[in-house]
């Protein structure tokens with residue numbers, strides 16, 4: 001039944017669910033439990049397609065306990081971290097604490113952090129370094145707003161974000177990095193960038209990494225697309241050569257929908 005989509009899967013595809021500020025810890029473990037059951041019933045192979053969730057900070061301990069207790073193969077991460085490791089930074093969360101909670105990943109520079117909280121590329125560069133210092137794999141989010149897209153400067157704009165955010169990172173760090181291209185105009189709006197748009201940007205980001213580092217680094221960095229991804233459009237986006245996964249917001253709160261996104265290869269077979 002399962003088939004390779006296009007032979008690109010030397011990079012393990014990553015299907016990531018960003019719960020944003022939804023699901024308290026009780027709701028969160030119910031959602032995770034249902035997701036794990038659904039994927040178990042479907043005999044999902046986590047080595048073939050990795051699954052990660054990004055719950056609110058207050059859910060992380062419960063998520064860790066469930067995943068450890070039930071030996072689930074779902075990975076998890078936080079939605080943000082402080083650029084500092086400890087100190088008088090009221091309200092901030094240290095990467096040290098996230099690491100201690102068993103997080104594998106952390107989102108950095110989600111567009112809602114950039115726009116609602118005014119986070120700059122300089123700050124995001126510090127957050128990336130904090131993530132690596134604490135053995136967390138960052139999922140760096142980049143992407144343009146509607147005005148930039150309409151001006152036709154979306155590729156230049158996004159590559160500038162990539163260059164600024166990665167300043168000072170070494171080849172090993174960037175090889176492990178995940179970058180999510182999320183055009184702001186497509187987030188939570190129902191507007192989806194087409195597969196060709198996702199491929200255009202992911203291929204430009206990969207070429208930029210090859211320029212900044214080398215081809216072997218660019219071949220390892222995983223690139224995701226995010227913005228109104230649903231089960232119905234996931235497979236066509238994931239078929240693109242440089243798209244290695246998706247970062248899902250709204251649809252990650254619906255178990256059936258998210259599980260179907262995780263099982264995108266099966267949709268390719270039946271589409």
Ligand SMILES: O=C[C@H](O)COP(=O)(O)O
Pocket residue numbers: 018110182186187188189190226227228229247248249250251
């Ligand atoms: O982190 C996820 C993105 O913001 C996409 O959200 P969405 O799938 O609700 O459009």
